[in-house]
Amino acid sequence: MAIKFERVGYEYQDIDGKGYLALADITLNINKTGEFITLIGETGSGKSTLAQHMNALLTPTEGRVHIFGVKISREGKKDKNLKLNPIRQKVGLVFQFPEYQLFEETVGNDIAFGPKNFGVSEKEAEERAKKMINIVGLDESYLSRSPFNLSGGEKKRVSIAGILAMEPDILVLDEPTSGLDPLGRNALLKVFYEIHQKLDKTVVIITHDMNTVYEYAKRVLVMREGNLVYDGAPTQLFSRKNVKNWNLDVPDILKVRRAIEEKLGITIEGETRNKADLMAKIGEALR
Amino acid sequence: MSVIEIENVSFTYHGDKRALDNVSLSIEKGEWVSILGHNGSGKSTLSKLIVGLLKPQSGTIRVDGITLSASTVRDIRKRVGIVFQNPDNQFVGVTVRDDIAFGLENLQIERPEMIERIEHYAKKVDMYPYLNKEPHALSGGQKQRVAIAGILAMKTDVIIFDEATAMLDPEGRERVMEFMRTLNREGTTIITITHEMKEAVMSDRIVVLKDGKVLKADKSENILKDKETLERSNLELLLPLEIMHYMNENGIDNPSLKEFLWQLSLNG
Numbered sequence: 001m002a003i004k005f006e007r008v009g010y011e012y013q014d015i016d017g018k019g020y021l022a023l024a025d026i027t028l029n030i031n032k033t034g035e036f037i038t039l040i041g042e043t044g045s046g047k048s049t050l051a052q053h054m055n056a057l058l059t060p061t062e063g064r065v066h067i068f069g070v071k072i073s074r075e076g077k078k079d080k081n082l083k084l085n086p087i088r089q090k091v092g093l094v095f096q097f098p099e100y101q102l103f104e105e106t107v108g109n110d111i112a113f114g115p116k117n118f119g120v121s122e123k124e125a126e127e128r129a130k131k132m133i134n135i136v137g138l139d140e141s142y143l144s145r146s147p148f149n150l151s152g153g154e155k156k157r158v159s160i161a162g163i164l165a166m167e168p169d170i171l172v173l174d175e176p177t178s179g180l181d182p183l184g185r186n187a188l189l190k191v192f193y194e195i196h197q198k199l200d201k202t203v204v205i206i207t208h209d210m211n212t213v214y215e216y217a218k219r220v221l222v223m224r225e226g227n228l229v230y231d232g233a234p235t236q237l238f239s240r241k242n243v244k245n246w247n248l249d250v251p252d253i254l255k256v257r258r259a260i261e262e263k264l265g266i267t268i269e270g271e272t273r274n275k276a277d278l279m280a281k282i283g284e285a286l287r
Numbered sequence: 288m289s290v291i292e293i294e295n296v297s298f299t300y301h302g303d304k305r306a307l308d309n310v311s312l313s314i315e316k317g318e319w320v321s322i323l324g325h326n327g328s329g330k331s332t333l334s335k336l337i338v339g340l341l342k343p344q345s346g347t348i349r350v351d352g353i354t355l356s357a358s359t360v361r362d363i364r365k366r367v368g369i370v371f372q373n374p375d376n377q378f379v380g381v382t383v384r385d386d387i388a389f390g391l392e393n394l395q396i397e398r399p400e401m402i403e404r405i406e407h408y409a410k411k412v413d414m415y416p417y418l419n420k421e422p423h424a425l426s427g428g429q430k431q432r433v434a435i436a437g438i439l440a441m442k443t444d445v446i447i448f449d450e451a452t453a454m455l456d457p458e459g460r461e462r463v464m465e466f467m468r469t470l471n472r473e474g475t476t477i478i479t480i481t482h483e484m485k486e487a488v489m490s491d492r493i494v495v496l497k498d499g500k501v502l503k504a505d506k507s508e509n510i511l512k513d514k515e516t517l518e519r520s521n522l523e524l525l526l527p528l529e530i531m532h533y534m535n536e537n538g539i540d541n542p543s544l545k546e547f548l549w550q551l552s553l554n555g
Contacts, residue, residue, distance in 0.1 A: 151327035152372075179326075179453045182482060182484075182522055182523040184325070208456045259551055263544065278530070279533040286534075286539050286544075
């Protein structure tokens with residue numbers, strides 16, 4: 001088990017010193033390979049707090065998190081031998097506004113910064129920058145450009161390339177596609193899916209986009225008021241009861257499928273996880 | 288009557304490729320226009336030019352017949368308000384109240400009227416109880432509503448929503464879209480800058496930008512169904528219209544289902 005949450009609680013203190021429970025009694029396992037997880041929940045549900053425990057950016061105030069064998073807990077916080085750097089390299093966390101973290105003079109230096117910081121040679125770091133800029137769908141001409149003249153979507157890709165260049169085992173991404181145009185969004189999701197499939201890495205994506213959840217996820221975690229209320233497959237998630245109780249947005253594929261079934265008075269058999277599947281099934285039904 | 292006239296406008300960021308290339312466009316009073324395009328298509332550059340945050344290197348921009356220049360930019364900002372994508376970058380006040388007041392102070396509105404407007408528009412966006420709170424304690428959706436109250440309080444004829452819903456959760460997004468609908472119904476000219484087709488369905492007209500040029504401008508119902516134009520600018524058809532397209536391609540004729548799909552797409 002790569003990441004193991006054992007009865008994790010996390011309490012924030014606000015300015016007045018008042019406690020606020022962001023996570024309550026979370027128990028959860030994430031494997032090193034083979035997982036494609038989406039983490040969803042309303043604003044303030046605790047999903048970003050949960051993600052920040054995955055690479056020890058936050059220390060639980062109750063319970064413990066084991067990350068690649070390293071125990072993170074309140075009691076262990078003062079342990080001088082506790083080394084967090086290896087954890088940060090193994091679990092790469094991409095923030096919601098990663099573009100704010102760009103600061104080097106060129107895109108190439110920005111991508112190479114992380115690996116160099118973790119002791120990778122200059123030459124190897126440059127090689128990785130070249131490889132990763134292509135993986136995120138930009139060409140090598142970007143490497144010599146200033147990050148500050150890029151569009152929002154381009155900045156986002158550059159910062160993701162920077163995390164990928166550290167070659168983490170597990171990639172945790174907080175709203176990685178917000179602000180991207182549809183083609184850019186689909187392209188980047190395919191990138192994450194390929195990283196997951198070809199390199200056999202675990203990917204965790206925090207998102208509000210139920211289309212992403214439905215089309216890509218193998219496993220969905222639903223947070224609600226600091227509690228983990230669902231841990232399972234996306235196909236079972238969007239029952240009428242769950243949608244109502246957890247205030248979920250229904251994925252377009254499912255919404256349109258249900259509307260068409262009702263309009264035509266038919267039942268479409270089998271799963272339709274993407275639009276090609278759905279169109280083929282509708283075609284069959286109408287012919 | 289045109290409220291915004293853009294004629295042969297070009298703009299290049301220092302040392303970079305051309306962001307806008309000879310763009311011409313006019314927007315009628317009371318109209319709702321969506322400007323769509325891929326990341327980097329120049330749509331946000333266009334909105335910054337309209338409010339005078341950037342200066343065109345060639346061409347002219349007129350608002351209400353006033354040509355935009357350094358000496359008229361204050362007049363223009365009385366007429367055109369803008370809400371940006373990231374509310375954090377728009378906060379200038381120590382409290383929510385200060386923040387809404389900022390634009391009004393710039394317009395030199397008298398104090399009693401200012402107080403009245405702040406309270407009225409804070410109520411309108413459901414942020415009245417937060418007037419004396421510090422903005423950083425608010426959620427993204429709440430911050431965006433404060434930014435909108437600040438713009439509404441200035442009572443501008445035109446409001447630009449520059450990807451104003453991109454950072455919001457579905458509920459926050461729906462609320463902002465509801466403001467757009469209400470404002471437009473009450474006569475405000477609305478310009479939405481977006482790449483979300485769901486936001487464009489309500490507008491009267493859609494302008495598609497690609498690589499800094501106007502690729503196509505037409506009534507929304509025509510552009511919404513135009514797969515080729517949309518895909519050329521990294522956009523995609525709404526799912527019901529994608530299915531309609533598939534039916535046409537495959538010779539599946541079912542007029543009542545097609546009509547149903549069209550209605551479905553308009554309802555988001």
